[in-house]
Amino acid sequence: MNECYVGLEGDPRKTFAPKLCWSLRCLYVLILTGFLFLGFCTTVFSQLGSLVLLALDTHLAEQLPFASTSCGSFIGKWERAASVAAFRGIQFGHAQRWLPPEEVCFRFGDKLTAVTDGPACVGRGASHQGQDEHCLYLNIFAPRSSHGSTTTIRANNLPILVYIHGGGLTSGSATSDGHVENLVSLTGEVVVVACQYRLGVLGFMALHELSNRDPRGTSGNYGFLDQQLCLRWIQRHGHAFGGDTSRVTLLGQSSGGTSILAQLMVQGNQGLFHRAISLSASPGAPRMGHIEKEQQDRTLWLPHTGCSNEERILTCLLSRDAGDLASSLPESYGLFGISDYPIQPGPNGRIPWATLSHVDGVTVRAPIDKIHPDRIDVPLLIQSMGAEMSGSSEALPQLRSNELWESFLMQRFSGGFGKRFASDVEHVYEGNSSRELAAYNIDSDTGNFCGLLRIAQAAASTSSSSVYVGVVEAGPGRPLFWCDCSKTVQFPFHGWDLAATTEVWNQLWCACPNYSPTSLDRQFALQQRNRWLALAKYGQLDPSDGWTSLTHQNAYVSILHNGVIRRALPEKRCTFWETHNVSTNWYWVN
16 A cells, blocks of 8 residues: 655654545545536536526517617617507618619517617718718517517508608708608508608719719619519518518609609509508609600709719719718709799790609600509509698788789789780689688699699509599698797698698797697597508598599599598699690699
8 A cells, every 4th residue: 555644754743644645635536526616616607697687588589679680689679658569770781872772681580679770871962971972771669569478579460651751852851851650659550661762963873974973784773772672672571570561552642742643653663562652752753764854854953063073973973972972962953942923835934843764765754643553553642732822931922802812813824824824823723712822822733732743643554453533621730830930830831731740840840839739630630540550451542432433533622620522523723724824834743
């Protein structure tokens, strides 16, 4: 037996050395066992910690809205008193300058926080704060539903409303038209998606240098391609947010409404949407042909970029700052905000706007008021306002007396049309409830309503789906401050229907003192939501409520606070202007 001794030879403690040796062995064993036990505990506690973290992560996922798609999972937040699952700033596409966009798809299993709005697209203006050239983001909102102890998105295959914002195709964002997510919280029966798209120069410029670079062999209309890509994203992923991708409805106001009319003629859109609601659109766009559009942009816009005298125009344009390019767009590409009465018969009497969108023959196949085999055949509601420009910066004079009314008409029309023309206009509009409203009706008819009516008639002539036309005659129940906050409005002005329906009232685009809606205002808002929801759900409006399709009857409806009134088409008014060559040459274009 080998023994281990501790100490010096001859030391009296030598006899105790074996005991000491065994004690050391035990100590070594204990230390080794301790290390092994510590390692075991570390492993166990590590696994327990992972389980705890997993449980916490699962708990948080149950508390926050969560949607899983083939292109990543998105964690949103609850809004509107926790009634709306909001997913903000989801990137759906990426685009190089003046090229068609490409879809962005994150890896399956990636978890992405979607609680902040994406940057707005670069638009015209002095400041570009919060804007970016790479801006193809969307916001998506779904109603909340409780199932036992878990709170989730309501996944009941709800109809999807895709909102296209306005802004003259030169400005705006997914949030610029107020809180469209209110359509979710106020109904609980729809999923809303707000898409962004390239604007102004970056969204609609056409030059042959750009066409040579574009795989389509043309240029321009990039903003419409962005909108189309957003629709493709929704078809792929909308079901993950509780939406029914077989019931997608386009909804847009102003140039958003114009975009929707254009999308009816965009190649490749079949099956991407199934109904459309266009509010206060411009009937004059897209209409210009490609050659004319290239010439217009080269003449009016290119000199402002600093690239027109360059030998290599494309290289120069690609190197320019995006904000500088956006600011180079002349004012003539967007003159909305002033009353625009015709000044003389066409063709010399033309609206002074320059057009952004156009018929390129590849993406946009034909003008919207032309019969074309590629037109998307879906139920369509075209809606405008009885006094579109009554909320504009240019106020009309008080027209209480016959003398003032006659003087107003003479001032507006006699110089370009002759003195007798003013009395003819007075006769055509003599049935209005007030002279001020008649004055705004003239502006609305020549600028957009008569053109929108012709678009609806063209659609109805070849469509198997319902085509509805409505004019809002219900203005604010009491005088309402609007945008510049220096004057009140009480006629049905441009944007009022959207502001009322989403119940942002006079907070749409501006921040005037809060408006206190009347009971009539709330009734109008409720009926608007109900009819938009009915079209989104069923693809038709209730004829028992007074609605009729142009495919069945030559009639439109006046939209009042508490219902609608069916009326014969105003052929007398529209034909009067067309007879005097005030038609396509005077329609709003952006």
